[in-house]
Amino acid sequence: MTFTVRDAVRLYGIDGWGNGYFDVNARGHLVVRPNRDDVAVDLMQLVPRLKAKKARFPVLVRFPQILANRVHEIFGAFGKAILEFGYSGAYRGVFPIKVNQQSEVLEPLIAAGRPLGMGLEAGSKAELAIALANELSDDAVIICNGYKDAAYVRLALRGVALGKKVFLIVEKPQEIGLIQRVSEEAGVKPLIGVRIRLRARGSGKWEKSGGTEAKFGLTTQELIDAVDQLKGTGMLDCFRLLHFHVGSQIPEIKRIKAAVKEGARVYAKLRAEGCPVDHLDVGGGLGVDYDGSNTSYDASMNYSVQEYANDVVYFVKETCQAENVPVPTLVSESGRALVAYHSLLICEVSGQNSNGEGEELIVPADAHEGLKGLFEIYNTMSRKNHREYWHDAEEKREVLMGHFDLGYLSLRDRALTERLLTLIGRRALQFAKEDRFLPEEFEQLEKRLITKYIANFSVFQTIPDSWALDQLFPILPVHRLDERPIVHATLCDVTCDSDGEVDRFVDLRDVKDSLELHPLTPDKPYYVAICLIGAYQDVMGDYHNLFGRVDEAHVVAGKGGGARITRVVPGDNADDVLKIFGHDAEKMVDAIEDMAKAAMRAKKLTRSGANEILAEYREAIEGYTYLDVNG
Numbered sequence: 149m150t151f152t153v154r155d156a157v158r159l160y161g162i163d164g165w166g167n168g169y170f171d172v173n174a175r176g177h178l179v180v181r182p183n184r185d186d187v188a189v190d191l192m193q194l195v196p197r198l199k200a201k202k203a204r205f206p207v208l209v210r211f212p213q214i215l216a217n218r219v220h221e222i223f224g225a226f227g228k229a230i231l232e233f234g235y236s237g238a239y240r241g242v243f244p245i246k247v248n249q250q251s252e253v254l255e256p257l258i259a260a261g262r263p264l265g266m267g268l269e270a271g272s273k274a275e276l277a278i279a280l281a282n283e284l285s286d287d288a289v290i291i292c293n294g295y296k297d298a299a300y301v302r303l304a305l306r307g308v309a310l311g312k313k314v315f316l317i318v319e320k321p322q323e324i325g326l327i328q329r330v331s332e333e334a335g336v337k338p339l340i341g342v343r344i345r346l347r348a349r350g351s352g353k354w355e356k357s358g359g360t361e362a363k364f365g366l367t368t369q370e371l372i373d374a375v376d377q378l379k380g381t382g383m384l385d386c387f388r389l390l391h392f393h394v395g396s397q398i399p400e401i402k403r404i405k406a407a408v409k410e411g412a413r414v415y416a417k418l419r420a421e422g423c424p425v426d427h428l429d430v431g432g433g434l435g436v437d438y439d440g441s442n443t444s445y446d447a448s449m450n451y452s453v454q455e456y457a458n459d460v461v462y463f464v465k466e467t468c469q470a471e472n473v474p475v476p477t478l479v480s481e482s483g484r485a486l487v488a489y490h491s492l493l494i495c496e497v498s499g500q501n502s503n504g505e506g507e508e509l510i511v512p513a514d515a516h517e518g519l520k521g522l523f524e525i526y527n528t529m530s531r532k533n534h535r536e537y538w539h540d541a542e543e544k545r546e547v548l549m550g551h552f553d554l555g556y557l558s559l560r561d562r563a564l565t566e567r568l569l570t571l572i573g574r575r576a577l578q579f580a581k582e583d584r585f586l587p588e589e590f591e592q593l594e595k596r597l598i599t600k601y602i603a604n605f606s607v608f609q610t611i612p613d614s615w616a617l618d619q620l621f622p623i624l625p626v627h628r629l630d631e632r633p634i635v636h637a638t639l640c641d642v643t644c645d646s647d648g649e650v651d652r653f654v655d656l657r658d659v660k661d662s663l664e665l666h667p668l669t670p671d672k673p674y675y676v677a678i679c680l681i682g683a684y685q686d687v688m689g690d691y692h693n694l695f696g697r698v699d700e701a702h703v704v705a706g707k708g709g710g711a712r713i714t715r716v717v718p719g720d721n722a723d724d725v726l727k728i729f730g731h732d733a734e735k736m737v738d739a740i741e742d743m744a745k746a747a748m749r750a751k752k753l754t755r756s757g758a759n760e761i762l763a764e765y766r767e768a769i770e771g772y773t774y775l776d777v778n779g
């Protein structure tokens with residue numbers, strides 16, 4: 149049966165997680181539709197153009213148009229809900245800077261959000277410094293979350309003095325006194341918000357951010373005490389915003405509804421107590437459907453952006469109506485949903501491990517008797533006896549290895565033993581899979597025998613959450629999508645860490661422990677894309693084995709169908725990462741030079757040999773940290 153590009157779309161679940169931004173064209177190439185329309189950027193055609201622009205691989209490709217498209221989708225959804233439910237308040241979404249602090253991301257995001265009144269959320273002084281320096285619309289709000297010191301509070305107050313709507317969010321009770329003191333000293337009336345701990349919590353990996361034991365926020369008693377404290381010092385009129393956040397990536401809409409209902413009720417009760425609070429900030433948590441299953445699984449979400457906006461608007465309005473209080477200005481802090489889609493990594497597969505696939509073995513006549521026994525097992529294994537024979541083979545292997553330990557087995561026979569056992573294992577597994585139920589020992593065997601493709605990237609730099617939290621990201625070939633992918637493989641990175649491997653892949657019904665890929669062809673590069681990595685991953689990556697930041701390219705789709713590479717931002721060279729960790733590259737070069745001179749004096753090296761060593765050392769230190777796969 150032929151394999152078509154539509155089969156590829158189905159196999160990799162592109163219609164699900166792609167959310168209209170990803171597709172496959174007739175050439176079998178992965179394409180990106182930054183505006184979710186007919187204009188598509190062919191990623192495979194981009195590869196030589198990126199190389200011509202001196203972008204080195206692996207390369208991170210950003211689509212600023214996707215950022216703008218996401219802003220419009222989320223603001224559009226709230227606008228629509230406000231109209232539909234006749235909500236008399238406004239919506240002021242903010243982008244949480246922590247989700248991606250890169251200026252390359254913030255600039256297009258802020259530009260797209262400015263006409264819509266989009267604001268920013270900061271979680272530290274440095275992030276607040278960014279928020280204050282950017283030109284936002286007059287309506288936009290700036291939310292200051294995170295624990296604070298006097299300098300943080302002062303900086304926020306300077307923002308207020310500059311005419312910006314900067315809200316200081318009280319995360320713990322002591323911050324009230326701090327804000328009172330610093331604002332008195334600065335002579336600036338603060339805008340105060342209070343984060344509360346809801347009973348409601350999210351679900352999934354970030355569930356701990358919500359609930360009554362959460363790290364941030366005030367309990368109900370602390371909230372009441374805060375109100376009394378502000379009243380007592382004549383500052384109650386500064387209390388203008390109520391905030392909650394029950395966790396990132398909330399997969400279930402019922403969790404969001406519960407949080408919004410509870411938060412809205414607290415808001416309404418505060419109003420009834422005479423608090424002038426007039427903003428309700430529902431935090432982040434709007435999900436991204438990383439596996440495209442549209443379910444309540446961790447990596448997915450069982451609702452749409454529109455449903456999210458509808459629920460926030462509807463339940464706040466309903467609660468306010470029931471309590472007979474005015475509706476608040478709505479603020480949300482969606483980060484992941486705004487930026488996850490906009491970037492992907494293209495990396496090249498540089499090889500694979502040997503796991504006996506397609507291998508034939510001949511056991512020589514003079515081989516060890518035990519080896520001949522193993523070979524016999526291999527040749528006579530059948531569907532009926534595969535389990536028993538596999539156990540026999542394992543036992544024989546132990547005996548043979550015991551002989552090796554005592555010096556009775558040659559190194560060559562040991563190699564043959566290992567290879568034979570792999571082949572027997574493959575055959576046993578093949579038979580085992582023909583049965584309805586796969587016993588656990590064969591599940592384990594399957595994992596051990598899986599093909600490993602080695603790709604030129606670092607899990608720790610590019611997708612740290614895959615390592616730290618088992619988060620799933622869609623990964624698929626960039627080309628050959630009109631050809632059946634017959635290899636099932638995991639993806640190993642180039643770090644020297646066995647954790648640097650992706651062995652969980654998105655699937656509509658399950659999580660796959662291998663990815664369907666194509667057989668590698670000698671001398672022909674094979675590229676895969678790691679998608680939806682624009683949220684959190686960009687800034688949380690680390691320098692394991694000193695693999696640094698990757699080169700970046702910004703790509704804009706033109707109306708006529710072409711794509712423009714508007715910018716290439718070089719990543720780290722080795723000397724950049726060495727500097728981060730306190731090494732002085734120049735001193736290191738000097739040290740090598742001294743060694744070369746000493747070797748010349750001792751007549752162990754000629755001048756040209758010494759110069760060559762020095763030039764190569766310099767080149768290594770000034771080069772990209774990733775492999776030059778084709779070099």
Ligand SMILES: Cc1ncc(COP(=O)(O)O)c(C=O)c1O
Pocket residue numbers: 244247269293357393395396397398431432433434481482483484485
């Ligand atoms: C207070 C706060 N707001 C907003 C966010 C962003 O959440 P998300 O990226 O899920 O929208 C976070 C992240 O967890 C957060 O802690």
